[in-house]
Amino acid sequence: MNLYSTNSTLAPTGLERLLDEPPLLDRAGRLGLLTHPAGVTRALIPSAVALLQRGFPLEHLFGPEHGIDGSGQAGEAPQILSDRATGLPTHSLYEKSVAEIADLIGQVDTLLVDLQDVGVRFYTYVSTLVQVLQAARINGTRIVVLDRPNPLGFTLEGPVLQAPFCSFVGMLEIPLRHGLTLGECGRFLEPGLEVIRCDPQAAFGLSGLPWVPPSPNLPNPETAYLYPGMGLVEASTASEGRGTALPFQVAGAPGLDAMALADQLNALRLPAVRFRPTYFKPTFSKHSGVLCAGVQVHIVEPIQEVLPVGLAVLGALAEQGVGIDPDWLQKLLGIPFDSVRLEPKMALEQAHTWLEQSRRYAKEQLRPVWLYPRLHF
Numbered sequence: 001m002n003l004y005s006t007n008s009t010l011a012p013t014g015l016e017r018l019l020d021e022p023p024l025l026d027r028a029g030r031l032g033l034l035t036h037p038a039g040v041t042r043a044l045i046p047s048a049v050a051l052l053q054r055g056f057p058l059e060h061l062f063g064p065e066h067g068i069d070g071s072g073q074a075g076e077a078p079q080i081l082s083d084r085a086t087g088l089p090t091h092s093l094y095e096k097s098v099a100e101i102a103d104l105i106g107q108v109d110t111l112l113v114d115l116q117d118v119g120v121r122f123y124t125y126v127s128t129l130v131q132v133l134q135a136a137r138i139n140g141t142r143i144v145v146l147d148r149p150n151p152l153g154f155t156l157e158g159p160v161l162q163a164p165f166c167s168f169v170g171m172l173e174i175p176l177r178h179g180l181t182l183g184e185c186g187r188f189l190e191p192g193l194e195v196i197r198c199d200p201q202a203a204f205g206l207s208g209l210p211w212v213p214p215s216p217n218l219p220n221p222e223t224a225y226l227y228p229g230m231g232l233v234e235a236s237t238a239s240e241g242r243g244t245a246l247p248f249q250v251a252g253a254p255g256l257d258a259m260a261l262a263d264q265l266n267a268l269r270l271p272a273v274r275f276r277p278t279y280f281k282p283t284f285s286k287h288s289g290v291l292c293a294g295v296q297v298h299i300v301e302p303i304q305e306v307l308p309v310g311l312a313v314l315g316a317l318a319e320q321g322v323g324i325d326p327d328w329l330q331k332l333l334g335i336p337f338d339s340v341r342l343e344p345k346m347a348l349e350q351a352h353t354w355l356e357q358s359r360r361y362a363k364e365q366l367r368p369v370w371l372y373p374r375l376h377f
C-alpha cells in the first residue's frame with residue numbers, strides 16, 4: 001500500500017512525488033532539507049519524517065522566517081538546536097546574510113526545499129529561496145525544490161516590482177500576486193533550477209491537501225485569499241488583525257468610526273465582499289491591549305480580485321486619520337509611493353491598470369519559467 005499518494009504521475013506535491021519515485025533524486029550526497037510545519041504529506045506526516053522513513057539520509061534541517069517549528073511570529077525565527085520529531089540538527093536561515101547561509105548549507109551537498117508558499121511577493125519564503133540560490137552560487141550546494149501548489153492559483157494581481165524597491169519583502173521583479181509556484185519563482189532567478197513538480201491544481205480542504213498554517217497569521221485558506229490585499233494594512237498605524245483570531249480579516253485602530261468605515265466601503269460595491277463594523281482588542285502587535293474600531297471583511301462569493309479590497313480599506317483608514325508609512329507601502333507594492341492612489345473609489349480602477357500591466361509582463365517575462373500550462377491567459 002502506498003501511504004503517500006494515490007497517483008504518482010499527479011502527486012499533489014513534489015514531496016509526495018519524490019516519496020513515490022525516489023530515483024528522481026540521484027547523487028544526493030549529504031542531504032539537507034529546508035522546511036516548516038506546512039511541509040507535510042496528505043497524511044500530515046512531516047516531510048523530514050516521511051523522507052527518513054523512505055530511506056533518504058537526511059543530515060540537517062533548515063528553517064525560514066517563523067522557525068522550523070512555526071512558533072515564531074512575524075520577524076521571528078526561534079532557533080531550535082534539534083528537531084523534535086527526528087532529532088536532526090536544525091539551523092535558522094532567517095535574517096542571515098547570503099555568506100552566512102552559504103556557510104550553513106555548505107554542510108550538505110544537496111538541499112531539498114519543501115516550503116508552502118502563498119503566492120504573494122511580500123511573503124518571505126520566496127526571498128529565503130532567492131538567498132539560498134545566491135548562497136548556492138558561492139558554495140556549489142545543489143538545490144532541489146519540492147514544489148507545492150499555489151493556493152491562490154495562477155491569478156495575477158498588482159504591480160510588478162521595480163528594482164529600486166527590492167527588499168526582503170520583495171526580491172524578484174514579479175507581480176505582487178504572482179501566480180507562480182515556489183519552484184517557478186526559483187526558476188525566475190535560476191532557469192536551470194531542479195524542481196520536482198506538483199499537481200498545480202491540487203485543492204486544499206476536505207477533499208484535497210490539508211491546510212497547515214504556513215505562518216501563524218494565515219490560519220485558514222480564507223485568510224490567505226485576503227492576504228494579498230489586506231496585507232497592505234501593515235503599512236499603516238492601523239492593526240491588520242495580528243493578535244486577534246481574524247488576522248488580515250479585520251482592520252482598525254483606536255477611536256475610528258467603525259459604522260462610517262463599513263458604510264463607506266460597502267458603498268463601493270467591491271465584488272465578492274461585504275464589510276461589517278467590528279471592535280477588537282489585539283493581544284500583541286499594533287495596539288496591543290487597546291480597543292480598536294474598524295471593519296471585518298466577509299467573503300460572500302468566490303473571490304478573484306482581492307487587491308482592490310486592501311487598497312480601499314487602506315484608503316478609507318487614511319481618510320479617518322490613520323497614518324501611512326510611505327516607505328513600507330512602496331516596499332510592499334514594489335513601486336514608488338507617489339504613484340499609488342489611496343482614494344477608496346479609485347481602488348478598482350488602479351488595480352485593473354496594474355493587472356493589465358502584469359499580464360503583459362507575465363507573457364513576456366514569466367512564460368519561460370512556467371512549469372505548468374496556463375489554460376486561461
